[in-house]
Amino acid sequence: MKINTDFLGIGWSFPPEFNETEGKLAMTTDVEDINNSLIILLSTRPGERVMFPDYGCDLQEMLFKPLDLTLITQMKGIVERAILYHEPRINILSIEIDTQDELEGEVLIHIDYEVRNTNTRSNIVFPFYKGEATEI
Secondary structure (H helix, E strand, O other): OOOOOOOOOEEEEEOOOOOOOEEEOOOOHHHHHHHHHHHHHOOOOOOOOOOOOOOOHHHHHOOOOOOOHHHHHHHHHHHHHHHHHHHHOEEEEEEEEEEEHHHHHHEEEEEEEEEEOOEEEEEEEEEEEEOOOOOO
């Protein structure tokens, strides 16, 4: 028995890709669409989208703060609230912040989630870092 997943939606691939032979935009569905949505959500600053000023996750404000337990707790809260308000297709099971590579300027955000209508579990790892400004 195949579960109907039409309610999960269809979205643009991220980053957007075009199929030149068919002249169409590449689309994603199901869990892949949810993962793309989460990446976009975590990468967007509130206020960047003119029509949705509250959309986004304000992680950029954390870039130059000391990485301690307080900051890690704040980051988890920011991510959790953003997902709660902007991604209704999932329930968050856990959010973990991996600071193993903090000296290289990278923090990994592990999100385990469950798709609400199918009870399918999945996860995503979002690398949060500030890239060097070497490309001029």
